[in-house]
Amino acid sequence: MTRPQASGDLPELSPAPSRGRLWWEIAIVLALGLGQSAVYAIVQLAYRLTDEVPIADQVAKLNPSRSDREVFDLIYQVLAIGFSLVPVLLVCFLLWQSHRPHLGRLGLDGTRTARDVGRGVLLVLAIGVPGIGLYLAGRALGMTVAIDPAGIDAYWWTVPVLLLAAARAALQEEFVLLGYLFTRLKQLGWGPWSIIIGTSVLRASYHLYQGYPAFFGNLAMGLLFGWLYQRSGRLMPFLVAHFLIDAAAFVGYPWAAAMWPDLFGLPG
Numbered sequence: 525m526t527r528p529q530a531s532g533d534l535p536e537l538s539p540a541p542s543r544g545r546l547w548w549e550i551a552i553v554l555a556l557g558l559g560q561s562a563v564y565a566i567v568q569l570a571y572r573l574t575d576e577v578p579i580a581d582q583v584a585k586l587n588p589s590r591s592d593r594e595v596f597d598l599i600y601q602v603l604a605i606g607f608s609l610v611p612v613l614l615v616c617f618l619l620w621q622s623h624r625p626h627l628g629r630l631g632l633d634g635t636r637t638a639r640d641v642g643r644g645v646l647l648v649l650a651i652g653v654p655g656i657g658l659y660l661a662g663r664a665l666g667m668t669v670a671i672d673p674a675g676i677d678a679y680w681w682t683v684p685v686l687l688l689a690a691a692r693a694a695l696q697e698e699f700v701l702l703g704y705l706f707t708r709l710k711q712l713g714w715g716p717w718s719i720i721i722g723t724s725v726l727r728a729s730y731h732l733y734q735g736y737p738a739f740f741g742n743l744a745m746g747l748l749f750g751w752l753y754q755r756s757g758r759l760m761p762f763l764v765a766h767f768l769i770d771a772a773a774f775v776g777y778p779w780a781a782a783m784w785p786d787l788f789g790l791p792g
Contacts (some may be wrong), residue, residue, distance in 0.1 A: 530565050543712060549618065550708055552605045554726075557611035558700055561730040568733040572669065580666035581791045584734055586674035587774060594679055601676070601685045612695050615704040630703040631758030644764025647752075651745050652769045668790055669734055673770075673777045678693030686774040694766035701727055701746070702753045702762055720750035 542550070554560070572579050590600035620626050625633035631640075662668030676682050701723045709719045724746025731738040749762050 535537035565733040582669045588675040640760035643761035648763035658741040
């Protein structure tokens with residue numbers, strides 16, 4: 525029979541999770557989202573490289589239509605975006621602190637918001653412009669598939685759904701790669717550069733379905749994001765930057781393809 529806790533006693537702290545438990549937790553989080561995407565991307569790259577159609581003549585649709593009936597296409601799009609955010613909710617649950625700010629360990633504390641947004645905009649210039657150049661170089665060398673970021677048919681809700689898709693990508697990737705993995709791998713005793721390189725390789729691997737140049741481009745992005753996050757500990761700038769880059773790609777692609785069809789147009 526345990527004695528009742530005296531009013532002046534401190535509450536017992538739950539033991540820290542074991543290394544084995546942390547590894548299982550990481551494996552489950554990744555299997556629900558980005559790790560699963562990495563496996564599929566590797567298999568898809570092998571498929572593309574062994575296909576009779578040259579990789580330069582292949583197309584990757586990032587946001588394809590999900591039904592030939594408009595209302596069901598919209599329903600499926602919203603459902604897909606919603607369910608893909610489950611790993612983000614899981615990460616928030618696992619890193620949630622009982623005291624405020626609840627996600628303070630990620631720098632999401634409601635302070636310096638304007639500064640964080642401004643840094644995110646600057647990151648767009650550092651990542652977005654070189655990224656376009658790398659994509660065009662890959663296309664010119666025949667090493668990259670043609671990317672169709674806005675594969676949805678043109679409806680009144682197309683742009684809002686594409687913006688939601690951009691927000692989903694930013695939340696899923698940055699919460700898991702930067703927020704969650706940096707926290708857990710530090711607990712496992714990894715050094716800063718081991719974490720930065722490991723998460724960057726994972727980020728690059730789930731873009732392999734686009735071709736090798738996309739791997740190296742996202743590896744460079746991951747190294748920059750990881751290094752800056754390690755220094756600042758604030759997640760918001762990377763959420764903002766990722767959202768703006770994807771939003772510009774998803775929504776601006778039809779305009780770019782119309783203006784420069786030889787560069788951005790899809791294979792016939």
